[in-house]
Amino acid sequence: xxxxxxxxxxxxxxxxxxxxxxxxxxxxxxxxxxxxxxxxxxxxxxxxxxxxxxxxxxxxxxxxxxxxxxxxxxxxxxxxxxxxxxxxxxxxxxxxxxxxxxxxxxxxxxxxxxxxxxxxxxxxxxxxxxxxxxxxxxxxxxxxxxxxxxxxxxxxxxxxxxxxxxxxxxxxxxxxxxxxxxxxxxxxxxxxx
Amino acid sequence: xxxxxxxxxxxxxxxxxxxxxxxxxxxxxxxxxxxxxxxxxxxxxxxxxxxxxxxxxxxxxxxxxxxxxxxxxxxxxxxxxxxxxxxxxxxxxxxxx
Numbered sequence: 001x002x003x004x005x006x007x008x009x010x011x012x013x014x015x016x017x018x019x020x021x022x023x024x025x026x027x028x029x030x031x032x033x034x035x036x037x038x039x040x041x042x043x044x045x046x047x048x049x050x051x052x053x054x055x056x057x058x059x060x061x062x063x064x065x066x067x068x069x070x071x072x073x074x075x076x077x078x079x080x081x082x083x084x085x086x087x088x089x090x091x092x093x094x095x096x097x098x099x100x101x102x103x104x105x106x107x108x109x110x111x112x113x114x115x116x117x118x119x120x121x122x123x124x125x126x127x128x129x130x131x132x133x134x135x136x137x138x139x140x141x142x143x144x145x146x147x148x149x150x151x152x153x154x155x156x157x158x159x160x161x162x163x164x165x166x167x168x169x170x171x172x173x174x175x176x177x178x179x180x181x182x183x184x185x186x187x188x189x190x191x192x193x
Numbered sequence: 194x195x196x197x198x199x200x201x202x203x204x205x206x207x208x209x210x211x212x213x214x215x216x217x218x219x220x221x222x223x224x225x226x227x228x229x230x231x232x233x234x235x236x237x238x239x240x241x242x243x244x245x246x247x248x249x250x251x252x253x254x255x256x257x258x259x260x261x262x263x264x265x266x267x268x269x270x271x272x273x274x275x276x277x278x279x280x281x282x283x284x285x286x287x288x289x290x
Binding site: 092 | 223
């Protein structure tokens with residue numbers, strides 16, 4: 001590729017080909033969707049079991065329930081370090097994922113820390129709404145249709161959650177983690193996003 | 194009347210590099226070399242021309258123990274690229290005067 005003079009048609013072909021190559025750059029987002037989808041599913045499902053049959057949840061399961069978060073953090077950190085080493089180009093979408101999910105974590109963290117001791121209902125019902133909203137927006141920007149649809153389904157989960165008992169709210173939150181994170185994550189992996 | 198095409202961008206390799214960089218936040222030298230399928234010497238020369246025109250920035254750093262050269266498009270480069278695309282459109286679809 002060293003032609004110094006070329007026609008406008010050649011220019012257009014060059015631009016088109018290069019833009020396609022840049023667009024084809026993988027983000028590796030599917031790993032994080034699957035990992036955190038699984039972690040959030042385990043957490044909310046154990047909360048559901050704990051609320052439904054408190055005698056079932058022993059010390060080991062309670063440890064597991066809260067222990068999944070540091071494990072997830074560690075796995076994410078190791079993966080991100082590996083990606084940094086391998087990555088030769090950085091796309092704009094990586095920042096969309098980063099700020100989108102950091103925003104979700106901050107918003108959910110504020111709701112969780114300020115209300116969980118007085119009212120455990122709010123974190124349970126707001127989880128599908130906030131996560132669904134985040135995945136919907138990120139999917140819209142990255143043009144990933146499955147994320148847009150799954151994001152909407154997640155937000156609908158909150159509507160259902162408002163009319164059921166606390167145990168069922170935990171179960172709906174666990175299902176929302178599957179719908180909003182694991183399903184788009186699997187589709188991203190399949191499509192090599 | 195056709196506008197003169199930007200001579201910095203109207204060269205296949207430089208245009209390919211700019212088209213890659215406009216779709217990315219930043220890219221390493223090896224990535225650009227791989228995608229444009231060119232020699233390191235030629236790519237260095239063309240990157241230098243883009244840098245002198247103010248269209249890209251070139252940062253030299255380290256990734257672990259290995260030296261890494263990273264290229265990033267500037268706002269002047271984005272503007273020049275957009276103008277170039279507009280000018281090319283005029284060539285391909287001339288407006289009747």
